[in-house]
Amino acid sequence: MGSFRSPSSRIIAALLISCSSFLISEAYDALDPNGNITIRWDIMTWTPDGYVAQVTIFNFQQYRHIESPGWSLGWTWAKKEVIWSMMGGQATEQGDCSRFKGNIPHCCKRDPTVVDLLPGTPYNQQISNCCKGGVISSLAQDPVNAASAFQLSVGSAGTNNKTVRLPKNFTLKAPGPGYTCSPARNVRPTKFVTQDKRRTTQALMTWNITCTYSQFLARKTPSCCVSLSSFYNDTIVSCPTCSCGCQSGSCVKADSPHIASVVSGSSSNNPLVQCTSHMCPIRVHWHVKLNYKEYWRVKITITNFNYNMNYTQWNLVVQHPNFDNLTEIFSFNLKPLTPYASINDTAMLWGVKFYNDLLMQAGPLGNVQSEILFRKDPSTFTLEKGWAFPRRIYFNGDNCVMPPPDAYPWLPNGGFGPGVSRLTILACLLLPLVILYRPM
Numbered sequence: 472m473g474s475f476r477s478p479s480s481r482i483i484a485a486l487l488i489s490c491s492s493f494l495i496s497e498a499y500d501a502l503d504p505n506g507n508i509t510i511r512w513d514i515m516t517w518t519p520d521g522y523v524a525q526v527t528i529f530n531f532q533q534y535r536h537i538e539s540p541g542w543s544l545g546w547t548w549a550k551k552e553v554i555w556s557m558m559g560g561q562a563t564e565q566g567d568c569s570r571f572k573g574n575i576p577h578c579c580k581r582d583p584t585v586v587d588l589l590p591g592t593p594y595n596q597q598i599s600n601c602c603k604g605g606v607i608s609s610l611a612q613d614p615v616n617a618a619s620a621f622q623l624s625v626g627s628a629g630t631n632n633k634t635v636r637l638p639k640n641f642t643l644k645a646p647g648p649g650y651t652c653s654p655a656r657n658v659r660p661t662k663f664v665t666q667d668k669r670r671t672t673q674a675l676m677t678w679n680i681t682c683t684y685s686q687f688l689a690r691k692t693p694s695c696c697v698s699l700s701s702f703y704n705d706t707i708v709s710c711p712t713c714s715c716g717c718q719s720g721s722c723v724k725a726d727s728p729h730i731a732s733v734v735s736g737s738s739s740n741n742p743l744v745q746c747t748s749h750m751c752p753i754r755v756h757w758h759v760k761l762n763y764k765e766y767w768r769v770k771i772t773i774t775n776f777n778y779n780m781n782y783t784q785w786n787l788v789v790q791h792p793n794f795d796n797l798t799e800i801f802s803f804n805l806k807p808l809t810p811y812a813s814i815n816d817t818a819m820l821w822g823v824k825f826y827n828d829l830l831m832q833a834g835p836l837g838n839v840q841s842e843i844l845f846r847k848d849p850s851t852f853t854l855e856k857g858w859a860f861p862r863r864i865y866f867n868g869d870n871c872v873m874p875p876p877d878a879y880p881w882l883p884n885g886g887f888g889p890g891v892s893r894l895t896i897l898a899c900l901l902l903p904l905v906i907l908y909r910p911m
């Protein structure tokens with residue numbers, strides 16, 4: 472206690488401790504501390520006026536993936552480089568190539584933007600790991616599909632390791648403003664092992680760029696919320712009102728007779744949400760369903776309120792103290808996330824391929840559900856004080872808005888008083904304004 476002399480400093484310390492877990496999630500991500508997207512630029516051969524490079528985008532994030540319409544990567548050339556040709560990807564704009572005669576480059580822009588090709592691209596324009604429409608899976612969910620690659624032939628560039636220049640200002644324009652990329656660094660050349668594993672070749676030069684995600688930079692308003700219920704209390708605690716903002720007029724009434732025409736007439740990338748009190752495209756409902764002698768059971772339902780989006784490869788990250796013990800899950804996949812030895816209460820949940828890995832657009836089919844069976848640890852299990860409810864939930868990597876703890880369903884005659892006061896919640900909301908997210 473030595474350093475906490477005055478009562479007020481003790482209160483501040485207590486606030487910091489109680490807030491730190493979700494402050495950290497605003498900063499980088501305590502649940503995925505090494506998560507990043509690494510872009511590796513391997514120079515494979517020198518050419519008379521430049522080089523051929525293979526560029527690979529690795530998604531080293533446990534649960535954040537890149538959905539359709541896919542990644543879009545921009546950078547700025549150091550000099551007057553051009554892209555003669557590409558495989559497995561394309562520049563979105565050719566730019567001004569008027570200084571060239573005869574052979575015209577694929578792209579002459581100083582700041583090209585490259586996107587993946589679509590599935591079904593002819594084989595002679597493909598390379599391995601390309602042509603998935605820019606969709607990249609998360610590492611935990613589908614490690615085999617957690618990378619994307621393209622090849623480019625660069626001209627008007629240096630032709631050896633002394634004269635070549637690193638491209639600058641790498642930007643993941645899609646999936647968007649949440650990602651910040653480091654400058655390119657010259658690293659140890661990549662070694663490639665041939666398929667029969669009998670020979671190793673290596674890149675002539677390799678540059679790495681690391682991009683990290685911050686929810687704080689990504690968007691102002693949340694995109695999902697959590698509602699709660701239990702077998703021991705009839706109260707259904709709904710999502711907090713306006714969890715995801717309350718832009719009036721920008722939602723669709725569920726019983727609107729013209730719903731089909733509204734939906735088909737809207738531009739396809741903006742969320743078009745059903746009117747609800749929370750206005751979130753996604754709601755996660757946690758129902759404490761049963762209390763057995765040695766086990767207890769939870770039902771989770773994820774509902775899509777967005778008419779404009781089928782969520783492919785959706786995932787949830789759930790923090791609850793009982794995840795550290797034997798747990799069985801029905802009809803979802805589950806993987807514990809153990810970023811630090813001290814955090815063992817968090818798991819990632821996602822759908823079973825071809826069964827419920829697609830969360831359909833809003834409507835009668837727009838939900839997926841599962842049940843989890845937890846084995847009780849008699850020393851911690853209790854239905855009191857909201858213990859049976861999750862501490863935190865992410866949908867597709869975004870923190871979902873939880874109801875305030877003092878509104879949780881109470882055990883009849885029992886004790887869930889306002890354990891965490893509204894003051895703490897308010898302080899937790901205000902503190903991020905003071906403490907900045909981690910700088911690059």
Ligand SMILES: *[C@@H]1O[C@H](CO)[C@@H](O)[C@H](O)[C@H]1NC(C)=O
Pocket residue numbers: 505506507508509531681
């Ligand atoms: C990026 O992620 C990989 C895999 O988790 C990790 O080895 C590497 O250190 C990370 N890079 C940075 C700069 O954080």
Ligand SMILES: *[C@@H]1O[C@H](CO)[C@@H](O)[C@H](O)[C@H]1NC(C)=O
Pocket residue numbers: 632633657676
């Ligand atoms: C360039 O290549 C030479 C040998 O070919 C090597 O000694 C040198 O370290 C390389 N420089 C860089 C910056 O990679």
Ligand SMILES: *[C@@H]1O[C@H](CO)[C@@H](O)[C@H](O)[C@H]1NC(C)=O
Pocket residue numbers: 545547582640642
């Ligand atoms: C870096 O790229 C972004 C996006 O293309 C652009 O807005 C920004 O001006 C660029 N910055 C520099 C220094 O070139």
Ligand SMILES: *[C@@H]1O[C@H](CO)[C@@H](O)[C@H](O)[C@H]1NC(C)=O
Pocket residue numbers: 509510511529658659679
């Ligand atoms: C560069 O990126 C590759 C692929 O992610 C990784 O294997 C390698 O360790 C990285 N090199 C450095 C020095 O970070």
Ligand SMILES: *[C@@H]1O[C@H](CO)[C@@H](O)[C@H](O)[C@H]1NC(C)=O
Pocket residue numbers: 778779780781831832
């Ligand atoms: C979602 O998928 C269904 C069935 O594949 C399709 O009919 C619908 O148009 C899709 N909706 C969107 C918004 O892509």
Ligand SMILES: *[C@@H]1O[C@H](CO)[C@@H](O)[C@H](O)[C@H]1NC(C)=O
Pocket residue numbers: 795812813814815
């Ligand atoms: C999980 O973490 C808690 C708190 O640090 C610790 O008491 C417990 O032994 C850990 N359990 C496992 C299985 O590592």
Ligand SMILES: *[C@@H]1O[C@H](CO)[C@@H](O)[C@H](O)[C@H]1NC(C)=O
Pocket residue numbers: 795796797846847848849
């Ligand atoms: C898991 O549950 C068993 C059985 O109730 C209990 O004995 C054990 O202490 C629990 N383990 C942890 C790490 O909580």
Ligand SMILES: *[C@@H]1O[C@H](CO)[C@@H](O)[C@H](O)[C@H]1NC(C)=O
Pocket residue numbers: 704705706708878879880881882883884
């Ligand atoms: C159910 O929980 C609510 C708090 O959400 C509480 O106001 C109510 O009294 C509880 N009902 C019973 C029967 O305990």
